[in-house]
Amino acid sequence: MSRWLDFDRRLREVDEDIQKLERLLAAPSISEERRSQVRAQIAEIRQREEQIVREVFSHLTAWDNVLLARHADRPYTLDYIGAIFDDFVELHGDRRFGDDPAIVAGLAPLEGRTIAVVGHQKGRDVKERQFRNFGSARPEGYRKARRVMRLAERLGYPVVSFVDTPAAESRLEAEERGIANAIAENMLVMSSLATPIVAVIVGEGGSGGAIGTAVADHVMMLEHAIYSVIPPESCAVILEAFGRDPKRGPEAAEALRLSAQRTLELGAVDEVIPEPPGGAHRDPGGAAERVKKAIIKAIQRLESIPTETLVTARYAKIRNLRHYEEQ
Amino acid sequence: MSRWLDFDRRLREVDEDIQKLERLLAAPSISEERRSQVRAQIAEIRQREEQIVREVFSHLTAWDNVLLARHADRPYTLDYIGAIFDDFVELHGDRRFGDDPAIVAGLAPLEGRTIAVVGHQKGRDVKERQFRNFGSARPEGYRKARRVMRLAERLGYPVVSFVDTPAAESRLEAEERGIANAIAENMLVMSSLATPIVAVIVGEGGSGGAIGTAVADHVMMLEHAIYSVIPPESCAVILEAFGRDPKRGPEAAEALRLSAQRTLELGAVDEVIPEPPGGAHRDPGGAAERVKKAIIKAIQRLESIPTETLVTARYAKIRNLRHYEEQ
Amino acid sequence: MSQHRPTDNRSGAEAVPEGLWTKCRQCGNMLYQPEVSDDLYVCRHCGHHSRLTARQRIAITADEGSFREHDSAMRTSDPLDFPGYLEKLREDEAQIGLRDALVWGECTIDGIPVSFAAMDFSFRGGSMGAVVGEKFVRAAEHSIERRIPLLVFACSGGARMQEGIVSLLQMAKTTAAVGQMGRAAVPFIVVYTDPLTAGVFASFASVADIVIAEQQSLVGFAGPRVIERAFKIKLPPGSHTAEFQFEHGMVDIVVSRRELQPLLVRILRLVSPRREADAE
Amino acid sequence: MSQHRPTDNRSGAEAVPEGLWTKCRQCGNMLYQPEVSDDLYVCRHCGHHSRLTARQRIAITADEGSFREHDSAMRTSDPLDFPGYLEKLREDEAQIGLRDALVWGECTIDGIPVSFAAMDFSFRGGSMGAVVGEKFVRAAEHSIERRIPLLVFACSGGARMQEGIVSLLQMAKTTAAVGQMGRAAVPFIVVYTDPLTAGVFASFASVADIVIAEQQSLVGFAGPRVIERAFKIKLPPGSHTAEFQFEHGMVDIVVSRRELQPLLVRILRLVSPRREADAE
Numbered sequence A, B: 001m002s003r004w005l006d007f008d009r010r011l012r013e014v015d016e017d018i019q020k021l022e023r024l025l026a027a028p029s030i031s032e033e034r035r036s037q038v039r040a041q042i043a044e045i046r047q048r049e050e051q052i053v054r055e056v057f058s059h060l061t062a063w064d065n066v067l068l069a070r071h072a073d074r075p076y077t078l079d080y081i082g083a084i085f086d087d088f089v090e091l092h093g094d095r096r097f098g099d100d101p102a103i104v105a106g107l108a109p110l111e112g113r114t115i116a117v118v119g120h121q122k123g124r125d126v127k128e129r130q131f132r133n134f135g136s137a138r139p140e141g142y143r144k145a146r147r148v149m150r151l152a153e154r155l156g157y158p159v160v161s162f163v164d165t166p167a168a169e170s171r172l173e174a175e176e177r178g179i180a181n182a183i184a185e186n187m188l189v190m191s192s193l194a195t196p197i198v199a200v201i202v203g204e205g206g207s208g209g210a211i212g213t214a215v216a217d218h219v220m221m222l223e224h225a226i227y228s229v230i231p232p233e234s235c236a237v238i239l240e241a242f243g244r245d246p247k248r249g250p251e252a253a254e255a256l257r258l259s260a261q262r263t264l265e266l267g268a269v270d271e272v273i274p275e276p277p278g279g280a281h282r283d284p285g286g287a288a289e290r291v292k293k294a295i296i297k298a299i300q301r302l303e304s305i306p307t308e309t310l311v312t313a314r315y316a317k318i319r320n321l322r323h324y325e326e327q
Numbered sequence C, D: 001m002s003q004h005r006p007t008d009n010r011s012g013a014e015a016v017p018e019g020l021w022t023k024c025r026q027c028g029n030m031l032y033q034p035e036v037s038d039d040l041y042v043c044r045h046c047g048h049h050s051r052l053t054a055r056q057r058i059a060i061t062a063d064e065g066s067f068r069e070h071d072s073a074m075r076t077s078d079p080l081d082f083p084g085y086l087e088k089l090r091e092d093e094a095q096i097g098l099r100d101a102l103v104w105g106e107c108t109i110d111g112i113p114v115s116f117a118a119m120d121f122s123f124r125g126g127s128m129g130a131v132v133g134e135k136f137v138r139a140a141e142h143s144i145e146r147r148i149p150l151l152v153f154a155c156s157g158g159a160r161m162q163e164g165i166v167s168l169l170q171m172a173k174t175t176a177a178v179g180q181m182g183r184a185a186v187p188f189i190v191v192y193t194d195p196l197t198a199g200v201f202a203s204f205a206s207v208a209d210i211v212i213a214e215q216q217s218l219v220g221f222a223g224p225r226v227i228e229r230a231f232k233i234k235l236p237p238g239s240h241t242a243e244f245q246f247e248h249g250m251v252d253i254v255v256s257r258r259e260l261q262p263l264l265v266r267i268l269r270l271v272s273p274r275r276e277a278d279a280e
C-alpha cells in the first residue's frame, strides 16, 4: 500500500550492510587490499542507496507522506529545539489549572536574540508518549502556549511554533475545560499578536489541534510533514466516496492532497522545507539544520517589518484565502 | 458590646408598634377621633425613632459598622442592580472551567448608555447563601468578572463593580485553580483597563476577595460598609495586642479603623455615600437611589476624560498612596 | 458585499416537508403543519426543538420583510477536486435551495439593524468550507463598516473535509475576523443551536462577546458518539449539551426558543444604544 | 530612588545566630556554622532549605560587592496608630537590622545588571505594608528607567494587618506596577521562597513573567493551617507547596537552591540579550 514503507525497510537493511562493512574496515587485522575492496563496496552501496532514495522519493504518494510524518523515528519538537538552540528554558503551567506536557513552551537564544518557543511534543518511548499524551494537547497546553506568546509580545521576542500533533485531546475532561475555547482563543491571539510568529509543521499537523498553534506570519512545513483537516483513515470511514472503509485511508490521503507541495499551492503554508534524502528521521541533524536556516531567514525578514504592518499583513494573508466563486 | 445591635433590636420593636397602629388606622370600624389620636401617636413614635437613630448613629463604633455591614437584611448586589437598572442581562461563565454564582456579571442600561456590571452576591436565604457560597468567590468568579470587564473595554462600556464579600474562597479547590492568580490578574487588568471603572463597596469589603474587583477610577463606599484587610475577629486571634482572643474583635475593629470616614481619610476610597437613617437595610430603595446618583455622577465625570488620561490618572492614584517616611 | 438580493424571508417555510401532519422526532406525537411555524418549530407536546433551516431561522428572527441576503450566489471552487464532492453539493443545492451552509445578510430585529448569519445543518451537515468562512468574514466586515452588531446562529458538524486544508484554514480566518470586530468595537453575538461541534465550535463560535445556546442543543468539540467510538468509552448522560457547556462556563445563557427572541432584543438594545437613539 | 547606600553584601551572615554549630530544623543533625553559607544554607544531611534573611539572599545571589541598596531608611508612618505596632517594629529593627520586610537595590548577577528585591520573613513575617509596597514599586520603576530586569525573592505571611486598609491597597499598588513593567517591556522574574502566602502571593508575585520556586517552599493563598483551623478539615499532604503549585500550573520551574543560581543566570541572559551584547 505504501511504496515508501517497503522501501524504508529495505533502506534499513542496506544501512545495516554498510554498518557491517564499516565495522570490518575498523578491524586491525584487515589487509590493505581488502580494505580498499570494502571501501569500494561501501561506495557502491551508498550510490545505489542514493539512487533508490531519489527514485522512490521522486514519486511518493500522499499516503507515503502520512507514514513518513508519523514515523516513530522522526525528530520531534524537543529534538529540533535541542539541535537549533544553544539553550532552552522551559516554562510551565497555564496559571489556571495545570501544566500540559503535550505542549512545551519556553525561551531560547537564537543568534543574539531571544525567541519564545512553543510546540507539541509527541514523546519518543512508551513512557514519554503516555506522559505527553501522544502530543494531543489539552486546554492547559494551548493556554500555556498562549501565555508564553503573550509574554513574547510583551517583551518583544519573536515566536517560533513547532507543530506536531495527531489532534487536540477531545475526551470529556478536555471538553469540560473548554478545549474548543482554548484553540479558538489561541487563534484569536495569534492572529493579532504584536510580534513576528513563525510556525513550522514538522510532523503531523492534525486539524484543530495543529491550527491552534499554527497561525503565523510565515508558516512552513517540512517536505514530508502533513497538514490535514482530518486523519485520512477517519475521512475514509466517514465518507461514502471511500465506502466508509478505514482501509481506504490511502485513497482519502490522496483526495485530501496530503503533500507539502499541494498544501503550498493551496495557500495553506508559505514555504516547504526540503528534508534530507530519505526523510528527516534518516538525518535529524541535517533536518534541524535546514529548519534552523529557514527559521532564521524568516525571522530576519519579519523583524524588519514595522509591527503594525506585520500584524496587518498577517491578517490580510489569513483573510484573503479564497477558493470560492461568486456566481 | 455593640450599642447599635441593641438599638437595632429596639428599633424593630418600634417598627412593629408603628405597623400595629397603621393596621388600626386601616380598620373600617375606627372612629375619626380615634384615627387622629393614632395618627398623632404614630407621628410621635416616628419622631422619637428618628431622634434615637440620629443619636445612636452619631457615634457608632467600628464594631457597629462591622455588624451593620454584615446585617442579614442589608441590600445585596442584586438588590442594587434591580433597583438601579431598568434591565440586566446576566452573563455567565469564565470560558475556562465554570460559572461562579458568588460573583454576578452582566450588562445593564443606565441613562442611555450601557454599563458592564460585576459584583459579589451573598445570597439572602439559606439556600441562596449556599448557592452563592456566601459571597466568597472562587477563581471562576474573578475570571468571569475579568472577561466581562474586557468585554466592556472592547465595546467601550463603563464598568460598575459592587463589592460585598467576607473573603475570597480559600479552600483547596480554589487554591488548585489559582485563586491568588485570579485575584492578582484582575487587579492587573483593572489597573489599566481602557474604560472608566467605578467601584462601590456596599457591604463587606473583605480583603483580597474585595480588592480583586475594587481597583477603580472612583472607589466609593457606603457609610456603614467596611473595607478591611482582615476580619476583626481574625485579627484579634492573631495579634498579641488583643490577647489572641476572638471576642476582642470589637477592639480590633477599632484598631483597624473600620469606618468609611477613616477609610476615606486613609486614601483607600474616594467617596463615602451616606446611607438612609438607620442604615441601608431600613430603606433599601433610598440606599439604592443614593448609590445610583453617586454612580451616575462618577461615570459622567469619568466619561469626559480621554481614555489615556483616565488610565494614567488611575495608575497615579493607586501608585501614589504613601504612608511611609523617608526620614 | 455588493450583491444585495432581496429574498422572501418567509420562503424558508417551503423547506419543511410537505403534508399537513408531521411527527415529532422526540415524542412521536403528530404536529399539525400550519401550527408548526407559529410554535417556532417547538413540539407542543414535549418541547422538542426541531432543527431549523437557515431560512426558517431568518423567518422567525428577523423583522418581517427586513432581511436582505448578500452573496447568495457564492459557491465553493472545490479546491481539492475532491471525489464526488460537486455531485453532493448539487444535490444539496437542489434540495435545500442554498449554495452553501451559511446564509448572511442584513436585517432588523425589533427595529435594530444587525448583520446576520444563519448556518444550515441540512446543507452538508452545516460544515465550514471556503464559502462559509468567506461569508462569515463578510458578515463581520459588514458589521464593522456599518457599526452594527453581528448576530450569528451557529450549527455545524465541523470543517468541510472535502475542502481539506482549505476548510481547516477557515477556523483561523473566521476567528481572526472576530479579532477585527473586537478592535472595531462592534459586538458579536452567537447563538448555539443543535448541533454545534468541532471546527466551528472551536473557532469563531467560541470567541463571541456573548454566547447564547438553545436548550438541549448538542454542543461539543468532538461529538459524543465520535468519542465513544474512538476511545471505546461510555460518556455520562448530558455531556456535550448546551447545559453542560453552561455548567463549565462556556455559555452565557441557555434558553428555550420561545425565550430567545425577547432575550435577543434586550441584548441588541444594550449593545446598540446609539442606534436605538438614532431610530427614535 | 536617590539614596545609594553601599552596604557590605556579605553582612547578612551576621544575622545567623552565633555559635559554631547549629541544628537542622528538619533532620536535627548538627551543621558546622562556617560551612552553612557555603552550602547556601541547605542542610548537608537532608537537603532542608533554611529560610534566608534578605541580606543572606543578597549575599548568595548578587555578584560579590555589586549590591547597592536603595531606600534603606524608609519606615512606615504607622498610618492607623495601631496598638503596639511601633514597639514591634522597633524590636524587629533592632534584631534584624532592617527597617521593614523588603530590601531593594541594584546589583549584577554574573555581570548582568538587575533591579533586585528580597523579602525578609524574619521581619514581621515578611508582611507587606506601605514600605514593602513602595519599595517594590520603586524597584519596578528602577527596572523601567534602566531597562533592566526586575528580580524579586518573595516570601511573606501576607498583608501587614497593623496597617489595615493601607496594607490591602499595596496589593493593587504592586500589581499595577507590574502592569507598568509589562507596558515598558522589562522582564519581571520572581522566586517564591518559603513561605509565601496571602496578599503577596495574590498580588505582584502571581503576575510575574517567569515564576521560579524553591523546592518544598510553602506556597498558598491561605496557609494550610489557617484553612484546617477555619474549615475544620484535614488537607492532603503536599498541598500548598511549590510542587503543588507547579502541578496546578502556577509555577514555571521548581528548583533546589543549588540549581537556582545557574538557572537565574540562564534566564537573565535570555531576557537581557542586548545588555549582554553591550557588556561584551
Ligand SMILES: [Zn+2]
Pocket: C024, C025, C026, C027, C028, C029, C043, C044, C045, C046, C047, C048
Ligand atoms: Zn414532541
Ligand SMILES: [Zn+2]
Pocket: D024, D025, D026, D027, D028, D029, D043, D044, D045, D046, D047, D048
Ligand atoms: Zn537536615
